Amino acid sequence: MTLRMERGIRVPMRNTDGSALSRRVWQTALVFVAFVVSFAVYVYGEKQIDRANEQRQTSFRLADQLRQSSDDLTRMVRTYVTIGDPLFKKSYQDVLDIRDGRRIRPENYDSFYWHLTPSRPESVGPQGGRAIPLLELMRKAGFTDEEFLRLSQAKSLSDALTAREFEAMRLMEEAGPEDGQARLAAIRMLFDDEYRRAKTGIMKPISEFNELVEVRTLAAVHRAEDIAFVLRLVFVAFAAAVGALLWLTYAEARSILGGTVQEVHERITRIGQGDFSVTGTPASKGADSVLAGLDSMAERLGAMQAERIRATAELKDKNEALERSNADLEQFAYVASHDLQTPLRNVVSYTQLIERRYRGRLDSDADEFIGFIVDNTKKMTLLIHDLLDYSRASRQTxxxxxxxxxxxxxxxxxxxxxxxxxxxxxxxxxxxxxxxxxxxxxxxxxxxxxxxxxxxxxxxxxxxxxxxxxxxxxxxxxxxxxxxxxxxxxxxxxxxxxxxxxxxxxxxxxxxxxxxxxxxxxxxxxxxxxxxxxxxxxxxxxxxxxxxx
Structure with missing residues (x-):
């Protein structure tokens, strides 16, 4: 414990508690910073789960677009060859153009039904913007080489099958209205075992791709979830540590203050207003607390105030006595100087009269003595005159x-x-x-x-x-x-x-x-x-x- 002087008041201060509180505040601040960082990292981990799930969904959606485009091509070509409606041939070509990046992908492509296009041509979607091939979208999706290889195989097989489908459409278009055999041959090209085997060959790499993506993306999601769980635990631990440190800081601050901040503020306000009364006991506040120090200072200030009031009253009495004494002295000097003038003038007059009448009739010593008396009485007259001037200056109102x-x-x-x-x-x-x-x-x-x-x-x-x-x-x-x-x-x-x-x-x-x-x-x-x-x-x-x- 050390003693600090405050205008003559010795106030106890605890260095150890003050330094401990300072360290506690710094610890709390550092842990709080770590808490904020852990929260940010935790949020980042949660975002990683969302990104992993989003990548998972994107992978399946692109694979499904490849599968769906193959199905749509089959549906459009079979319908066109069967009923001869040119709108289905156009839809067939649109599917190919969208997949190969020659036409803009419709905004609602994932829920697009090409077999309804002839009756709902407005469902094709917007025509502006930039067309992107399906393979380019797949490259951007971040697939592994093995996964991309499966999709490339499926795309190549689907592109190869389009040659057979174009051949079937050519046969149907060259056959006349009466040439049923040619039309039937075209239809068989789209329904025979070879066609079905080609379709199966397209679906197989797509299925393998789905399995590979399922394993990879599910593992990525699980990994992100595990990391997020660990970060969640770290975040909760830091939150608990911040709460505990805040409580310890509050307890130590209250111990040092000897009460609440409001109580300290009220006590300082009372002292500032001149209320030096002491409430409570040091034991209830802590002998070395701030409130106890304030009470001790208030007690000493109260004693000093009482002493100051007593000294002020005593000084006032002495000043009044001194003023009365000075007034009496000035009055005395004035009266004395004024009253001394008449007898002094008489002394001077009679001395001068003796000097005139008896000069030369007495011995030389007597003449000298008379001269001394005259000179000194004149000096005394001058002194009394000056004293009167000084007294008048002092008494001037x-x-x-x-x-x-x-x-x-x-x-x-x-x-x-x-x-x-x-x-x-x-x-x-x-x-x-x-x-x-x-x-x-x-x-x-x-x-x-x-x-x-x-x-x-x-x-x-x-x-x-x-x-x-x-x-x-x-x-x-x-x-x-x-x-x-x-x-x-x-x-x-x-x-x-x-x-x-x-x-x-x-x-x-x-x-x-x-x-x-x-x-x-x-x-x-x-x-x-x-x-x-x-x-x-x-x-x-x-x-x-x-x-x-």
Whole structure:
């Protein structure tokens, strides 16, 4: 027995029974082929009996035609010589012509009565077609040399007798109406002992032929019958073997399946419909049967389904708790950032007031400390402002709407006008499409990206920024904000999108490390993606995708 894995379910399969069933099926198929062949051979054997009987009948019919033609010639010539009716002479000649192949054989020749021809001339039969001599028909019949010799002798003797019969007709025709002696002599030529001996001589080889044909054809019929009987037994044996093998195949298949095919089909259908309940016991189905394996698989699937339902419910509870926690955190960040602004402004105001009133009146250390307080409170103000923007982006409930990316870039550039003039930055903006977004968020996205390019420009070369867009897959547009600034090393391409992450915290450029995190939140909210391509000192390109309007 082996175990086959079905999506984590171990299902027992019996290799030995499967191979045995396969062999049984092949055996049944081969025996069935032999059965069909034996049936065909048996039918052929039965046909051989029919052919043997047909040849037997044909042989006797041809011999009888020779005998009958001799009798018909005698009857026609005797009648003609006795009564002088020329129609009987014509019939005599017709018999000779048909036998010698000079005239077509009538269709009903085997049941033809020539002595009725004068009163029924239409019974002669058709006149078209090809005439065939009787001897040629005999050659085609497949007679042995000895049999054909007998018929040839009878035909030769009959042909020889026709000379006497023609002589008798000549005497009768030359005799006058008053010459009774000549007519009587003609009649005697057809009734004397010599004529009878000639007729007997004709019948003797025909009788011998019949005896020879009887022995040969009867032996052929018996031989064909014996062969057919043996073939019949072989056919019956193969039929019984096919029946037995079919029963054994059915029994083995049922043993492997553990039930009927209908039961297996119903069980698979129930499993497919999600019914994993188990019916019966493995013993009643066979511990290694397909049905037992299906029940085992159903039991495991049922357990997995119950576990999945439990895990799904647990995951749902945790997701809901996480969503509540995230909502609470966002609310806390918003409230904290908002509420911190007022006391922080007071700190900045009073610190600046102290700086103005007491600068120079205290020692140099005090002036330096006051400067530190002012700078850091300004930084903290900027950080709180960025946190509020990030919180607003997270809490935003406005649905996306069609808006112009070009207009958003213009607004962002207008907001950054002073920084651009200070840094002498050239900005190149290509044709930009309309996209699905919130206008204020789209402006914030471009303003953060453009602001980063301005802040991190290279001091040793004239700065420029390029904004472009091209169609992407599934109705999206791929935007690119490129610059020739200081660049970002590859190992930091993902890190720059994390909150509060700055690659050079001690740099002179202002920033809180929230800008790119905010950009990613905005792009993801609208169903897009954002990534960076850059190298140190090689400039930076930020790519992102948004759905077209």
């Amino acid at each position: 406005e649905p996306p709407e069609p808006c112009s990316a070009g207009a958003a870039v213009e607004q962002a550039l207008d907001n950054l006008r002073q920084d651009m003039e200070t840094g002498h930055v050239e900005v190149r903006v290509g044709a930009l499409p309309d996209v699905e977004a919130v206008p204020s968020h789209l402006v914030s996205l471009f303003q953060n990206l453009l602001g980063n390019s301005i802040k991190y420009r290279a001091p040793d070369r004239a700065a420029w920024i390029s904004v472009s867009a091209e169609p992407a897959e599934n109705g999206y547009w791929r935007f690119a904000v490129a610059d020739n600034g200081i660049g970002i090393e590859p190992q930091y391409h993902e890190k720059v999108f994390e909150i509060f992450q700055r690659l050079n915290p001690s740099a002179e450029t202002e920033g809180t490390g929230i800008g790119l995190t905010l950009c990613r939140r905005i792009v993801h909210r609208f169903g897009g993606a954002i990534w960076v391509e850059s190298e140190r000192e090689g400039g930076t390109t930020i790519f992102f995708t948004l759905r077209g309007a």
